[in-house]
Amino acid sequence: xxxxxxxxxxxxxxxxxxxxxxxxxxxxxxxxxxxxxxxxxxxxxxxxxxxxxxxxxxxxxxxxxxxxxxxxxxxxxxxxxxxxxxxxxxxxxxxxxxxxxxxxxxxxxxxxxxxxxxxxxxxxxxxxxxxxxxxxxxxxxxxxxxxxxxxxxxxxxxxxxxxxxxxxxxxxxxxxxxxxxxxxxxxxxxxxxxxxxxxxxxxxxxxxxxxxxxxxxxxxxxxxxxxxxxxxxxxxxxxxxxxxxxxxxxxxxxxxxxxxxxxxxxxxxxxxxxxxxxxxxxxxxxxxxxxxxxxxxxxxxxxxxxxxxxxxxxxxxxxxxxxxxxxxxxxxxxxxxxxxxxxxxxxxxxxxxxxxxxxxxxxxxxxxxxxxxxxxxxxxxxxxxxxxxxxxxxxxxxxxxxxxxxxxxxxxxxxxxxxxxxxxxxxxxxxxxxxxxxxxxxxxxxxxxxxxxxx
Ligand code: NAP
Numbered sequence: 001x002x003x004x005x006x007x008x009x010x011x012x013x014x015x016x017x018x019x020x021x022x023x024x025x026x027x028x029x030x031x032x033x034x035x036x037x038x039x040x041x042x043x044x045x046x047x048x049x050x051x052x053x054x055x056x057x058x059x060x061x062x063x064x065x066x067x068x069x070x071x072x073x074x075x076x077x078x079x080x081x082x083x084x085x086x087x088x089x090x091x092x093x094x095x096x097x098x099x100x101x102x103x104x105x106x107x108x109x110x111x112x113x114x115x116x117x118x119x120x121x122x123x124x125x126x127x128x129x130x131x132x133x134x135x136x137x138x139x140x141x142x143x144x145x146x147x148x149x150x151x152x153x154x155x156x157x158x159x160x161x162x163x164x165x166x167x168x169x170x171x172x173x174x175x176x177x178x179x180x181x182x183x184x185x186x187x188x189x190x191x192x193x194x195x196x197x198x199x200x201x202x203x204x205x206x207x208x209x210x211x212x213x214x215x216x217x218x219x220x221x222x223x224x225x226x227x228x229x230x231x232x233x234x235x236x237x238x239x240x241x242x243x244x245x246x247x248x249x250x251x252x253x254x255x256x257x258x259x260x261x262x263x264x265x266x267x268x269x270x271x272x273x274x275x276x277x278x279x280x281x282x283x284x285x286x287x288x289x290x291x292x293x294x295x296x297x298x299x300x301x302x303x304x305x306x307x308x309x310x311x312x313x314x315x316x317x318x319x320x321x322x323x324x325x326x327x328x329x330x331x332x333x334x335x336x337x338x339x340x341x342x343x344x345x346x347x348x349x350x351x352x353x354x355x356x357x358x359x360x361x362x363x364x365x366x367x368x369x370x371x372x373x374x375x376x377x378x379x380x381x382x383x384x385x386x387x388x389x390x391x392x393x394x395x396x397x398x399x400x401x402x403x404x405x406x407x408x409x410x411x412x413x414x415x416x417x418x419x420x421x422x423x424x425x426x427x428x429x430x431x432x433x434x435x436x437x438x439x440x441x442x443x444x445x446x447x448x449x450x451x452x453x454x455x
Contacts (some may be wrong), residue, residue: 001157003184008074008303009293009339017160017184025189028181032123032150033198035178040120040148042176044099047146051095054173055088058138062088065134065165067295072159073130074303074340075257076294087138093422094443098146101440102447113454118447120148125193127204127214130156130305131260136205137166139420141180143443145170151180152199156206158306160184191217201225201446205262208431226435226445228262228427230360231388233418234381235265236403238374239273241393242415247278250366251285253391253417255344258294258302259364260309262432263389263418266361268368269377275370279328279348282366286329286344303340304363310340313363320347320356320367330365358384374399382408387430389418410436 003017020028058065066080075083102118126140137153144151155163167182183189187210193199194217204214205228218225235253237246253265270278294302304310310333317331330345345365350357357367371377381390390409394400404412410428411418420426420438427436435445 001186003157003160003186005072005161006158006306007071007339008305009295011307011338011340014071015161019185019189020183025183025185025193028152028183029123029193029196029198031178032152032181035176036120036122036150039150039176039179040122042148044102044146047148047175048095048098050174051091051142051146054169054175055091055095057169057172058084058088058091065162065169068161068165069133069159070294070302072161073133073305074294076299076302078297079257083132083135087134090135090138090142090422090438094142094146097440098143098443101443102147109453111453111455113452115452117450117452118147118444119450121200121446121448122149123152123199124149124446125152125154125190125199125202127154127187127190127202127206127210128156129206130159130162131257131262133159133162134166135420137163139422139426139437139442140203141166141170142422143437144446145175145179147443147447149446150178152193153180153182154185154187154190154193155182157186187213190214194218194221194223199223203435203437203445204228211433224446226427226437227433228435228437229431229433230362231262231264231386231428231432232266232358232360232384233263233386233389233391233409234267234269234407236377236381236390236392236394237268237270237274237278238377238392238394238396238399239271240395240399241274242395243274243277243281245415246393247281247285249391249417250282251289254366255286255289255301255364258304259342260305260362263420265391265417266365266367267357267380267384268366269371269380270368271374271377272370272372275368279346279368282368283329283346286346286366289344291334291341291343301344301364304342305340307340309363310342313342313361313365316356316359316361317345317347317365320350320354323351323354323356325350325354325356325367328368352380352383360386374402378403378406382406385431386428388428388432389413391416391418
């Protein structure tokens, strides 16, 4: 895949970038290693001043950064602004809490003094996707750099200007040269990087094949990875739910980021007694969404990031239909305009053996399932290879406790949509990946947990 900016709203090629050659990659690795030697010894206090400065730059120039995101991957500008603000939040969160999260922990044993000490590992490689081009990177950068590691970013090939802008923010914030660098490289170079002794670990957010490929390359080298992969999150609505609130949130949770979010609600599982009403309201909400130029403030749904995503989504919908699904609205790419536009789509009548029932739709397509009761709802919710997030709606406390206990996912949100928050751990189980980002768990992923025993 060429490294280039192509405006998804128009299809116009705006800028291409030459990938780094092997000598240039080697230079960046040398620089990162040299930076680590000194940076690991710098105090939390000093790191935190730079991290706060990064937050300040993000906040002060949010419109400029948001514009780059919208231009490169098509998310509505207002959502891009919110994303930059969230990046500032995660920088501040770790600037304020890293010292406390990584403080020595004293443990009583047979020693005169024993404790656990956390130390940085060195160079961490981050392989990141285009869908939240700033947020995905900052939720890695903030804990990794505060812990004393240094970062190399291999960003998705369609968001090079975002990748370069982030490198510049970190430099301008005052971090020493080499502490965070963007590598403009293709995916094929990732395995080589993992085989370099100086690269100690990696994190990847993206598709299952990419995750499996990085895990295999890292496994050969016995290096740790964190993987944040796909999801087909259930959104369960039971009879006692506040239906209006559930449908409004369902629409937001499916359409966020033009439908291209790993934690978007993708499978709507509704009990039969309220299913007709839910379906009617959801249809109304979907059809009321304004599709258009992502730079316009009234746009709800912008273009998908690349023509390939449209092609894949279209094909998935057709497979679903061939296997018995019905299209309630949408169902075909929009051909009346340039750019990668796909309308809000609802699929119903999806039998358990329809292959798409198990798949992730990475675009504005909702699957609607009707179930007789909570048992059937939980069974369908768990009947996918994924286990990222789940949203469930009920006001009955017994039902709530069962949903929390029995849903197989990295997170369960009751009466709210799944979202990431710097204060809460984020990640999945099953084929959605392993490891956690954010919160205290996130900063503990890339450190040596050193046991110290002194007699
Ligand atoms: P993708 O193709 O896997 O790309 C993600 C990143 O991995 C890009 O930087 C890509 O580089 C790189 N990559 C691709 N193949 C690779 C390989 N074989 N080895 C090493 N790196 C490789 O993902 P996508 O299709 O753009 O993103 C959508 C997927 O990401 C969805 O499944 C979504 O659910 C998931 N996602 C998960 C989370 C989460 O937190 N769990 C968050 C966001 C997205 P190139 O661009 O150069 O190919």
